[in-house]
Amino acid sequence: MSNQKSLLSIEKLCAGYGDFQALFDISLTLEQGETVAIIGSNGAGKSTFLRSLAGLIKNQPGAVTFKGQAIGDLAANQVLERGIALVPEGRKLFPSLSVEENLLIGAYSKRPGPWTLARIYQLFPVLEKLRKRPGTALSGGQQQMVAIGRGLMANPHLLLCDEISLGLAPTTIKDIYAALPSIKADGTTVILVEQDINQALSVCDRFYCFQEGRVSLTGRPGDADKAQIKAAYFGI
Amino acid sequence: MEWLNTLLQGMLLGGLYAMFAVGLSLMFGIMRLVNIAHGDFIVLASYLALMVVNHLGFSPLASLLVVVPLMFCFGYLLQRLLLNRTLGTDILPPLLVTFGLSIIVQNLLLEFFSADSQKLSQGDLEVASVGFGGLNVGVMPLIVFASALLIIAGLQLLFYKTSVGRAFRATSDDQRTARLMGVNNAHIFGWAMALAMAVVSIAGVFLAIRTSFDPTVGPARLLYGFEAVIIGGLGSLWGTLAGGVILGVAQALGAKIDPGWQILAGHLVFLLILVVRPRGLFPRSVD
Amino acid sequence: MNALNNPALAWRVQRTTTSSTIGLSLLGLSLLVLFSAPFWADRASLRLVVEFAYYLALAQMWNLLAGYAGMVSVGQQAFVGLGGYLLFMLASQFGVPPLFAVLLSGVLVALLAIPTALIVFRLRGAYFAIGTWVVAEVFRLGLAQMSSLGGGSGQSLPAAIVRQIGNDRDGRETLIYFTALAIAIAAVAVVFFLLSSRQGLALASIRDSEPASGSLGVDTFRTKLMVYVLAAGCTGVVGALIFLQKLRISPDAAFNLQDWTAVVIFIVIIGGIGTLEGPLIGTLIYFALRGCLAQYGAVYMIILGVVAVVMMLKAPQGVWGLINERLGWQVFPMQRKLSARD
Numbered sequence: 001m002s003n004q005k006s007l008l009s010i011e012k013l014c015a016g017y018g019d020f021q022a023l024f025d026i027s028l029t030l031e032q033g034e035t036v037a038i039i040g041s042n043g044a045g046k047s048t049f050l051r052s053l054a055g056l057i058k059n060q061p062g063a064v065t066f067k068g069q070a071i072g073d074l075a076a077n078q079v080l081e082r083g084i085a086l087v088p089e090g091r092k093l094f095p096s097l098s099v100e101e102n103l104l105i106g107a108y109s110k111r112p113g114p115w116t117l118a119r120i121y122q123l124f125p126v127l128e129k130l131r132k133r134p135g136t137a138l139s140g141g142q143q144q145m146v147a148i149g150r151g152l153m154a155n156p157h158l159l160l161c162d163e164i165s166l167g168l169a170p171t172t173i174k175d176i177y178a179a180l181p182s183i184k185a186d187g188t189t190v191i192l193v194e195q196d197i198n199q200a201l202s203v204c205d206r207f208y209c210f211q212e213g214r215v216s217l218t219g220r221p222g223d224a225d226k227a228q229i230k231a232a233y234f235g236i
Numbered sequence: 237m238e239w240l241n242t243l244l245q246g247m248l249l250g251g252l253y254a255m256f257a258v259g260l261s262l263m264f265g266i267m268r269l270v271n272i273a274h275g276d277f278i279v280l281a282s283y284l285a286l287m288v289v290n291h292l293g294f295s296p297l298a299s300l301l302v303v304v305p306l307m308f309c310f311g312y313l314l315q316r317l318l319l320n321r322t323l324g325t326d327i328l329p330p331l332l333v334t335f336g337l338s339i340i341v342q343n344l345l346l347e348f349f350s351a352d353s354q355k356l357s358q359g360d361l362e363v364a365s366v367g368f369g370g371l372n373v374g375v376m377p378l379i380v381f382a383s384a385l386l387i388i389a390g391l392q393l394l395f396y397k398t399s400v401g402r403a404f405r406a407t408s409d410d411q412r413t414a415r416l417m418g419v420n421n422a423h424i425f426g427w428a429m430a431l432a433m434a435v436v437s438i439a440g441v442f443l444a445i446r447t448s449f450d451p452t453v454g455p456a457r458l459l460y461g462f463e464a465v466i467i468g469g470l471g472s473l474w475g476t477l478a479g480g481v482i483l484g485v486a487q488a489l490g491a492k493i494d495p496g497w498q499i500l501a502g503h504l505v506f507l508l509i510l511v512v513r514p515r516g517l518f519p520r521s522v523d
Numbered sequence: 524m525n526a527l528n529n530p531a532l533a534w535r536v537q538r539t540t541t542s543s544t545i546g547l548s549l550l551g552l553s554l555l556v557l558f559s560a561p562f563w564a565d566r567a568s569l570r571l572v573v574e575f576a577y578y579l580a581l582a583q584m585w586n587l588l589a590g591y592a593g594m595v596s597v598g599q600q601a602f603v604g605l606g607g608y609l610l611f612m613l614a615s616q617f618g619v620p621p622l623f624a625v626l627l628s629g630v631l632v633a634l635l636a637i638p639t640a641l642i643v644f645r646l647r648g649a650y651f652a653i654g655t656w657v658v659a660e661v662f663r664l665g666l667a668q669m670s671s672l673g674g675g676s677g678q679s680l681p682a683a684i685v686r687q688i689g690n691d692r693d694g695r696e697t698l699i700y701f702t703a704l705a706i707a708i709a710a711v712a713v714v715f716f717l718l719s720s721r722q723g724l725a726l727a728s729i730r731d732s733e734p735a736s737g738s739l740g741v742d743t744f745r746t747k748l749m750v751y752v753l754a755a756g757c758t759g760v761v762g763a764l765i766f767l768q769k770l771r772i773s774p775d776a777a778f779n780l781q782d783w784t785a786v787v788i789f790i791v792i793i794g795g796i797g798t799l800e801g802p803l804i805g806t807l808i809y810f811a812l813r814g815c816l817a818q819y820g821a822v823y824m825i826i827l828g829v830v831a832v833v834m835m836l837k838a839p840q841g842v843w844g845l846i847n848e849r850l851g852w853q854v855f856p857m858q859r860k861l862s863a864r865d
Contacts (some may be wrong), residue, residue: 268651270649272597272649302593318836321836322835322836327595328589328595328796328835329835329836329839331595331649331652332595332788332832333832333835333836335597335788336792336829336835337783337832338833339785339789339824339825339830340825340828340829342822343825343828344825345823347820347821347825365772383646455656455757455780459656462650466650496664496668496675497668499664500661500668503660503664504661506657507642507657507658507661510642510645510646510654511642514645514646522775
């Protein structure tokens, strides 16, 4: 283990919606530049976890430590200013904004960094042709590209991707994942939430498996065997 | 020819009504807030202008220089300190709180200024008119209409060409996701209300020049603005202008038939359009 | 072995509680006192009770619409005014006996409320609220144009009709007093029985979630229409009574927003929206406040408004809502508690 402080440290995170508790004492750490996958079945709490990190769900300040600062209780816009961007589940593009405007609003916080409109178009060339279209008048795969580009425009230290392959055809998924190396090349740390285990394990450095709101397994993709993962995934 | 004149007067009056409506449109579009005290704030601006005119000796149009910034700040503070607390999924709190504000403002104005009718005089400009093609058009109504055009054009520019405008539109689409972009909703809402109050204050000054006012005329202004928004269709500022013009024309035609019918004609046209075209004449397709 | 599969346990729905028994008994006692009042109270006090009665009735109706059916109306003054005008028309132009005319006005207002509803139901939420206001304005302006009804300055009830109510002033006042009490009791009873019925359950489900209740088979449109018309009719009856007492009507008085809507809304907010006891408490508080502050003129409206705004922000459940939360009291047996029969 390196002796530098972890980029992200989660300690005993509990989160839920009203009376319903979705996460129970989640603890995990993340190092700079890593790509970590979080896998698990529906309802395991993966999206809740990302939303808690992003500040959409309020927690105890100390539950989430990012770059040495306790951010658990910050609001979503404050979390973004600290450098954590969420690519939300279901894309959530703004229908009143064009593709280009959706990308531009990603840069609302004016955080400095390498990502610019030009670079996003380089990463996803098809978007440049569609830039004047309303954000939601695109195919699912193209919308996902815009959503990822929008997240990158904030020049985040940590990019959270919530089920980016959801509802997309296999070839489209491959195209999108093909962009991941460019994203990582600048040292951006990535957390990927995925239901597609193979896709997730093929790109990550480490993974966590969630099961009913708890971490059921963690390790490197090469270390764990299929049976173990299946057991941790389904809880049997 | 007389009817053409009436039509024209109605259209120009529509400019003023559009100004009443723009603030409502803004607030509802960005924050889903309907401010029942809207009309009373217009009258508040009229009284502010009155004080500036009486104590600082400005002309009514010049008083805009003081009234607009004042109301702008007032709007921001009102939103951040009070109205932001009412926003949420329940429609009751914002409705009832702004209703309460309406009653409070009306009675405060009554206490401070009495029920006497007031009017601001812009001197010669008020009665000046230009003639073209046999029609006589008042200069003030032209100025008011032109201002309405400028305000709407300016707001469109703001919404479509600036970063803040993008933030407004994004927040209006999806508040939660807008926060993920780093948009501070509380702050943005404050700006939206500030803008709305700025427009309200311009409308208030023009209203005070055009006609006499007293603390109780606010609600009628709210109703005209509301009708202009509904006739024009939600979500479109130019639609709101069209709505205002239609309302103004309806009122002018009604007045021509019988003076007592002026306001009633406007209400009836509104109800008719509500029955026949509930979404308004030019609704935005996205909503 | 648990509650669900233990055959020995039977379930029943319990409605009354200790507090409701006490509360209802207290209410009953107060009513007995009020019934006897004409024999020992002075005229001013009787008029105060009449005013209390009609504000209570108006508040129950507004609360039914807003607190239970989720329809916030700032246009109920339309039905107050219509009730008043219909009374004058029925009594002076059609010779209907005044008390019967009060009831008939209510029925006619209810009928007029149907096309009104069909128009305003096209709007939702806050826009619905303002739409109801526009409708009230249409009635006000329209009636002001009718010179046969006195036009803008209104009309007085002809002396012959006044005598029909009672031969002397005391007789008239006593009759109106008991009518007012009857109307107030009826208003509370109507709301209570409606809410205890199946329709009441449907209402509660619509208030909580209109789409969800629709998907369960609740005809939301018909239910809302029924409640709207019912509230309008009852409000019309109250309006008829108000102007029967005042003996004079004018468009501005009949359709006055501040008198018939603003005060009513404040009463319900302060008392507790969505509860049967709330309007009662609210009306009591309103009259107490008014009594203390009447000397300060328009300021009492400002204070009332400020209290309502603060309540909406800090304690939206109102005074009775707070009492109910802290102490679990209820006066009217409304809650449905499941208890085991052993």
